[in-house]
Amino acid sequence: MKQILIIAHKELQSFFDSLIAYVLLVAFLGFTGFFTWLLESDIFFIKQATLAAFFFYANWAFLIFIPAITMKMLAEENKSGTIELLLTKPVTNWQVLCGKFLACFALIVFALLCTLPYYITVANLGKVDHGVIFCGYFALLLVSAAYISIGIFASSITSNQIISFLIAIVIGIFFQFIFSLVSAIFTGPVGDTLNYLGFMSHYDSISRGVIDSRDLIYFGSIIFLGMILSELSLAKRTISE
Amino acid sequence: MEVIIKNLVKKYDGRKAVDGISFQVNKGEVLGFLGPNGAGKSTTMKIITCYLAPTEGDVEVGGFSILKEPEKVKQLIGYLPENNPLYLDMPVIEYLEFSALLQGVTKDKVQGRIREMIRVCGLMGEKHKLIGELSKGYRQRVGLAQAMIHDPQVLILDEPTTGLDPNQIIEIRKLIKEIGKEKTVILSTHILPEVEATCDRILIINNGKIVADGTAKNLRNQSKGQEVIQVKIEDGVKNDIIEGLKTIPFVIKVDEVMGKENGYEIHTEKMGAPKRDIFKMCVDRGWVLTEMTPFETRLEDIFHDLTTN
Numbered sequence: 001m002k003q004i005l006i007i008a009h010k011e012l013q014s015f016f017d018s019l020i021a022y023v024l025l026v027a028f029l030g031f032t033g034f035f036t037w038l039l040e041s042d043i044f045f046i047k048q049a050t051l052a053a054f055f056f057y058a059n060w061a062f063l064i065f066i067p068a069i070t071m072k073m074l075a076e077e078n079k080s081g082t083i084e085l086l087l088t089k090p091v092t093n094w095q096v097l098c099g100k101f102l103a104c105f106a107l108i109v110f111a112l113l114c115t116l117p118y119y120i121t122v123a124n125l126g127k128v129d130h131g132v133i134f135c136g137y138f139a140l141l142l143v144s145a146a147y148i149s150i151g152i153f154a155s156s157i158t159s160n161q162i163i164s165f166l167i168a169i170v171i172g173i174f175f176q177f178i179f180s181l182v183s184a185i186f187t188g189p190v191g192d193t194l195n196y197l198g199f200m201s202h203y204d205s206i207s208r209g210v211i212d213s214r215d216l217i218y219f220g221s222i223i224f225l226g227m228i229l230s231e232l233s234l235a236k237r238t239i240s241e
Numbered sequence: 242m243e244v245i246i247k248n249l250v251k252k253y254d255g256r257k258a259v260d261g262i263s264f265q266v267n268k269g270e271v272l273g274f275l276g277p278n279g280a281g282k283s284t285t286m287k288i289i290t291c292y293l294a295p296t297e298g299d300v301e302v303g304g305f306s307i308l309k310e311p312e313k314v315k316q317l318i319g320y321l322p323e324n325n326p327l328y329l330d331m332p333v334i335e336y337l338e339f340s341a342l343l344q345g346v347t348k349d350k351v352q353g354r355i356r357e358m359i360r361v362c363g364l365m366g367e368k369h370k371l372i373g374e375l376s377k378g379y380r381q382r383v384g385l386a387q388a389m390i391h392d393p394q395v396l397i398l399d400e401p402t403t404g405l406d407p408n409q410i411i412e413i414r415k416l417i418k419e420i421g422k423e424k425t426v427i428l429s430t431h432i433l434p435e436v437e438a439t440c441d442r443i444l445i446i447n448n449g450k451i452v453a454d455g456t457a458k459n460l461r462n463q464s465k466g467q468e469v470i471q472v473k474i475e476d477g478v479k480n481d482i483i484e485g486l487k488t489i490p491f492v493i494k495v496d497e498v499m500g501k502e503n504g505y506e507i508h509t510e511k512m513g514a515p516k517r518d519i520f521k522m523c524v525d526r527g528w529v530l531t532e533m534t535p536f537e538t539r540l541e542d543i544f545h546d547l548t549t550n
Contacts, residue, residue, distance in 0.1 A: 003343060006343055010331075010335075010339045014328070017330065017331075080326050080328075081322065081324060081326030082326040084287070084326060085322055085326050085387075087291075088318070089315060089340070089343040089344060090312050090313075090315040090316045090343070090345060091315075091343060092312065237292065237294075238293060238294035239294065
């Protein structure tokens, strides 16, 4: 655990040292703020004290912003060779991956904390359903953890950050809407499976306030799968032919 | 702490990069690892440091196997990889702190170790700069500092003096020698004088196999190289001198020394250096012998003999 925290601390520090964190925060808050407060479907127009618009757009924002922070995680280490230095220190592959995951997750949590004024504002404007807001944030955290896991995997298989970024977005898009889009074409088990694979159905049900164990298992599996695949690509070097 | 390499084999796509290497390095020994590019030096070092897994064989560091207890092995080793990869966007001091903590240096000792390394590696003026702003020589010092930050029992250095200026090279060699008194050091290099200056023992590998193992002196004695004598002979005609010297037994070749008036280089068979005969010939023919310098077989020649087929 100590090793994980040391690595997470170093990664977080480098986010803030390199301006990535600030650019991300400004872009994320600008993007979600614009769609939540200024666009036609905004809160003043629909006359309901809800943050539904925010939760919808934040989900889309993460599709782009999370690959942008995860893309360098391992790709840069592969390129500069620092991965060799890191892995010859007394750490396991898992500790490296968990440390990096934790750093990205902490940054996202911080970004979401910055949106708390939205909640406070809406709560002052009208009567809000606190449970739904809480679930909305919870769903956002699950989705972002899944994106981070996918992003770290994309970063682990290449030494080029752009490729890493694109792979993460492509995989993300599949989960974000292609699966549920395609599922509409099929009926029966195929359609159900595809629908189950997409983020949308799970995200919607949680952000509506229904926390079902099936949805938790779904996100847990994606996170776990992403990390396992990343571990495999790190461990590849030590597998004897 | 000893490092025991047991019958190490590493295959890349069916080609053997390391082919059955076995050797042992003991505490208080500095081992120089020599070999042409692609001989398997770096691969062997990467296996010892648990970065790559061997196809066959095992390495034991202080009794711990790299296959069974890599975490224990990694704690004992300080490693400077080839090309010295570093996080360029980190300040020197933060990077050293990160390395120290990962290596398990306790919190109360971290600052002391960092100060010590900054002093030893001469990084005082650069400690707050970003690593990316440093010149190659200073980056190399940071690489050395992070390798030694936890006072490791075993130090593995892949070409430690590349990019350093001559003064720094002397300092680093001194440092390595100092460390080598109590610790185990394995270093690879292309620079042959460096091996003589720092290493107690030399190991030459070629095509993944050990071709020589011993002290510089041993290797010289075993080698079938030639001996070289440089002479300066005055008051004679150049061609006469060259032809004359060639008739002396054991002499293989006589060359003029470029840029040195009346200087000749006499290559002779090993152990048969006919210094007396040369002197006698000069006296007989009325030449004046003003200089005679015997050269030891150069390590370069031994290396060349062993690594070219």
